[in-house]
Amino acid sequence: MSQPPQPVPPEYPGSPAHTGAQQPIAPQYPQQPPAYPQPGPAAPQRPQAGPAPQYPQAGPPPQYPQAAPPPPYPAPPAYPQPAPPPSPQSAPPPHPAQAGPTPPPATPEAPPLSPDDPAHPHPHPHHISTDHGRVHLSKDQRRTDATAVGNLLLHLPNFLCSLFVVGLVSAFFGKFAVVLILSWIASGALVFHRPTESALARHLLRLRYPTPQERAKLEPVWRTVTARAGIEGRSYELWVEDSDGLNAVAAAGHIVGVTRFAMNQLPNGELAAVLAHELGHHVGGHAWSSLLGYWYALPGRVAWRLLKAFSGFAFKVSRAFGCFGVAFVVLFMGGLALATISTLYGLPLLLLGVPYALAAVGRRSELRADEHAAALGFAPMLAAVLHKLHQQEQRTTAELAARNGGVPVEEGTLGRLLSSHPDYHTRLHHLQPYLQPGH
Template sequence: MAVQTSPGQRRRVERSALSAFVPVIAMLPFSVLSLFLAWLPVGLLTDIPFVWVLLGFAATGPLLFIRNFQVLVLTPVLGARRPTAAEEAAIAPLWREIVMTSRLKPDHYVVRILPSDDLNAFACGGHLVVVTSFAVEELTTPELQGVLAHELSHHLGLHTVAITIGHWLSMPVVLFARIGVYLENVAKAARYAYGPDSPAIDALTNAAAVVVHAVSWIFTAGIRASATLSNLVSHQSEFDADQRAVRMGYGRELASALRRVLAAGQSPRPVGWRERIDASHPPARTRVARIEALLRHPAR
């Protein structure tokens, strides 16, 4: 069964894909600033211009979109693994049917398992779909297929592209934020250790802590602003992925899986890239209601 997409649906998908890049745009100036600070000592000692640092950083980013690189690098970073023989037997035929429905090659995407007692799944990078071991064990075959269709929909909607770029841009920002926190703690420790014996040291370390805290706050604010925007955008991304799964013919299965989440009293929460994959999910009850509405009145 081929997925039919109306012009209105295509426009909504395009708007959703564009909105997913809003957090990336918010992170960009902070990323450039952190790269500039990293270049400063290099620029003072060498003739390397800052533009080469920017070009080098931009050139290495596309590696994250290479399928084999994602499988080799992101899989261990996420804490995921290959499916066991039993898990592969449960997933492979379902996945093959889903990707054929979307007229894709079965090996374009890779499914990996995250050992976890949570009922969850997520899409990452441009090729990875990660499902928890608990989800594979506890969901029925139709429910698991509905979940897989939803995660594939994130890839088809280009939601994971923006997230991946955002993670890449945030790496130098996170590094400087952590360095700032570390240096602030060092300054405070020096103040407490030596300040009482020397007013000069007390004033110097206090001033250093204030300055470092201010610099660190700038980078932390950039991370939080981007994360907040990402959470706002991700709500619509989840709804769009649900809608696509309904159009693919897996709406009832996905709604059934979400009811499992409700019955277990568990809200889908982000897992993987550990805390950095933090796209906030809307309430499962809301998603079920919207899916049921779409099943009764398909979007035009």
């Protein structure tokens, strides 16, 4: 099978086949560029502009009518102004060439000094210094003097009476009677028990612990007193009584109480005299012997009060039956008292004189405590305190007389015998040897 013939493309003009030339001929360009026409003559000159025309100047602005001023308002009322605090007039600082030495800065004004302050120009005559050096403790911190021994002996009848009462009450417990009696006897050791002492001081004597400010005032004075006496001050506790009276107390075995008035109103020298007096009670054994005797006499005191109440009640009931009933009660009570006296060999009769004897021993213990304070060098201060106590007693007597219609109330003989403190003149008389200039 044969192939069909291929078509032949047409010949275009300019191709070699069409023109019949072998190679194309390049065009010929001129060697010199064509001459361009020259520019014509210069442009005509424009006429120069003349000066700018003068415009008319603007005249002054028109004057407008002035607005009327506003009407004046009334001025506010003048209130009183507080006066400014006076202030020093400040002067301009001087020139360095003319300035003299620089004055010291002004110090703030110090508060007024108390008469108890040693820096005061006129200190209180009874002010003492609380600065002390080494403390020399004495060998005997406590002792039992004759006053303490006499106090214990005088409480012996009260002790026996209380023992009898405790024995009667213990009889109702059968086998435990002896145990109860021995327990009561051993309870006397509670007098030296610190918590028991605190409870007694708080509830019986109405004392309290001092505040930090009160302690800061009491402790320096107390350290001075104990340093002079050679006593360990930490063995005792300082308490305060909220009272406006001048008083102090030596309680139990380790408590020294002072009133708020004595602490705040007395100079520290007189306060030291008061504390030294109470320390004398502790050193001599007066405080613990009195409390121990009071503790062992308590059952007898309670029984006596119950007996008095029963006697009064029986006497009132007997009056309803006339003279016969009264005579019966008197005979019954008399027979009971006679039987008791004959059984105990007349020992209950001593109970009638015990209060007077105890009061006499108490007065003697006060004089011994005064001597202790005076021996430590506080005799003038203690005399001043006694004088203030005397004035306080005189004011109390005057108030009682005013309530009695102007008639003075005099203390009887029995009242003076039952007083536990000597009078002012007696105490001052015993201080005279310590008030001599050469002592």
